[in-house]
Amino acid sequence: MPTLRPLGEFEYLVLLAILRLETHAHGFGIGRALEADAGRSVSRGALYTTLDRLEGKGFVRWKLVAGGAERGHLPRRVYGVTAKGLAAIRSSHQALARMSRGLESILKHPDA
């Protein structure tokens, strides 16, 4: 397996959001999920740039779905994670997991 360039933190979060959202993984949904669950405000400029970069790396692909009246009948891009993308997530996740081994008590109870 070729070595993957490590994911940036924001890229990692975006990929996780796409995995969680499944069929709702479009720009609007991803932005909302990041703001709600990752608890950070997300500039849409940064979000679309990141999605394009992930697409360029071959980690995500999208298909076009017709949009309804709620978005002025403009189309949606619904994202999915590719096999290569999944491998990148795994590699990042494992790296994090290895690094946090033994730190569970601190990570779970930051006040302890």
Add this chain to the structure above:
Amino acid sequence: MPPSPPRLAEWLLERRLPRDPRGASIRGDLLEELRDRTARGSSQWARLWYWRQTIAILVRSAASPSDVGQGHDGDPDRRGRSARALDGWAVDVRSAVRSLLHARGFSTAAILTLALGIGAATAVFSVVDAVLVRPLPFADPSRIMWLSEADVTTGTTCGCWSPTAPSISIAWPDFQDWRAHLTSFADLAALRVQTFSLTGDAQPERVWGRQVTATFFHVLGVRPALGRMFTEAEDRVGAPSLLVITDAFWRRRFGADPAVLGRRLVVNGESSEVIGVLPASFRYNSLTNDAFYVSLGRTATTDSGLLDRGNHNGLSAVGRLRSGVTEAAARAELVTLEAALRRAYPNTNATVDGQLMPVADRLANGVAPTLETVFGAVTFLLLLAAINVAGLLVARSVSRRRELAVRAALGCGRWRLIRQLLAESGLLALAGGAVGLVVAMVLIRLLVAASPPGVPRLDEVRLDAGVWIFTLAASLLAAVLLAAFPAVQSSGVGGQQILVRSARDDRSGAGQRVRRVLMVVEVALAVVLVTGSALTIRTMRALTTVDPGFDPSHLLTVRLFLAPGLDDAKASAFYDLVQTRVRALPGVSNAAFTYAVPIDGTQWGSIFIVSGQPVPARAALPSASMVPATAGYFETLGVPLLAGRLFSAADSSTSSPVAIVNASFARRFWPTGSAIGKRLKQGWPEDAGPGFPWREIVGVVGDVKLDGVDVATPLQVYMPIAQHDVESAVLVVRTAVAPAALTTALRAVINQVEPTVPVDQVQTMDDMMGAAIARQRMTMVMLTGFAGLALGLACIGLFGVVSHGVTERTREIGLRLALGATGRQVMGLFVGQGLLTTAAGLVIGSALGLALARFVESQGVLFRVTARDPIAFGAAVLTILLVSCGASYLPARRASHVDPSVTLRGE
């Protein structure tokens, strides 16, 4: 209806994002989220969010076009030189953003200062644009001239505008000669504004309209939206009465009925047919809401007075220049023809000349000088704001020398450093411009709401493309100013030198000098603005202390239009009855009728002769304001009786004709003797018959300001209203209570006596006095506001410079104190330094202020105040001195409290 995104933001996105599914989906996402956010919270916040995201997306797509929504089909190495150069700029912009965000306090202060300057300038510009710049709704309006005739008794004949050649309107026979002989014009039309009584199918009302010749719409290049205009054949005596109505009147009176053609209205008692409707875009003069246009030619009957070459009956003319003919050539031809008319008709034309100006200048209604003055002032404010921020930037670049030096030492080129600084100032200026637009939107509303009456086309004021361009230009100007100083300054020294020198902590050189020069300019600009404000305040004072000749408080006025053709006896009875009933109202102490109410303006000026004195040549006959009034008029207004008696109920249509004249009149004709018992006759010397009786002067009263506050008092002749019928009259009521409280009761009384009389606006005299000086008041308020802002900015600037000087010279101060200088001496050193800067600014500013004040004076904006007014200049200089003392004092005091042992130990 679902919320829609801000239009401009949406448009920008549409323009900047690729026109493919990627771009479309991004816009869809934003729209969906906007609606979602609106549903969950406030729509304002949602719109703000939309704007923020739009800007974020646009910045990214501008910074590197391949980033947003474009995938990665562009190989970075194959993109052209310009794209790579753009990348370089993008990096600069990004690092500028970062550096500005880092210095948040500095950025906020700079952006707000700029926003204030740009916002104020944009707001004033948008008014200037609508009122003076934007073309009129006519075909090729710059080719249309406005023409009139002027009385040149005291002036020279030049066909131009001058205070010594007042417009007297055109005599109809002169106009006929113009049409026959002037070759400069493709076509000429005469017009006259009038009010008309509408009766017949609905509520009687009084409307504005214009009598025009058939050529009028031809000259303006306007075609009807419906129906047709009247023809030359229908513009003659004996033709039926036809109406060409305006779009607004069509909507109001006929509910935009497309079948309006052929409908009839009773206009001034004459049945008239609607033959055409004008397009909605057409409007001749925004100050009168014309209801319709009727033929002027058909009113030129033998008894109309129009055929007399000596009668100037309110006509003016418009003409379209033939192609290739200049304004100057047309004026020359007009002046030549008028000279010929003077020779041909010496009796009537001896002192008459033609006048000509572009129609746009005429329709601007004389507000150009005021607006240009205010615009000039706001430009100064904008400059001042930019210079203030430039000062801040210089200070910042001084304290950033180390950072810049490190970069230079690490191999960053000079151009690259300058570019970074340029990016910062550009960003600051653009941000200032953006916030300035918001400021402008607020200010525009305030400006339009607070505008004095008589400013045309105010309803056209808006933020349009021209205003956007102006804002952008103002921001760019600010950017250039901002960039110039720090860029020049920090590019001078090589990296190594700075590094070495900054280690020696020698920073006070160039930066301080540049800032002090900026400060001098700033103080100079502030002096100009404060002087301007002082001059307008003095003008206002002069205006408000003019004695109007009567007591304006507790007076209520209302103009009434009697039904046309009402005979004199009935009219008199109407006046008597209303007057009696109004006097009986509780809270009313007196009431009377008059034809012309003070301040509001002369309604009737006429030639007259007096008995026992030689009749002057026809061209030199005197004229006076003729004012028919009822008994009790002078008592109601509080005009003092100087000799003889006032009118009484005994002065009726059957008693002998009498008149009362004002003091100026008596002084002019009987400088030594008494006017009482002398006689005068209104009209031409040869006019005779029942309409032109010799009147005995029975009284002399004080002068009253008839035409506004700032116009010289004319000769005035009063006569009993019963002895001269008028078609409209003003009821003046002296009240014991607040005048406005009586409005309803007054209307009720009038309606009770005569339900068909349209009651015009009820106004208090205080309001009319206020309106008469509203233009000057507005100028004063705005200039004073700008001056206040200028003072504030200059104060902050000076404080900054002196304060910075203290910080940089702490060591030196410590040394001085250690060597025996007192705190007072050190304080004096710094206050003196601040005052020296101020003094230089004062000298330059006063010189500049004097030059500009002369210009403002020549524009007629001042009243009873000269451009060299010592009080205004003294006050301005004193204010600036006081403010700069204050601004230097605080940091100087800090210097005197320096503890020498602490500063010197730091070495």
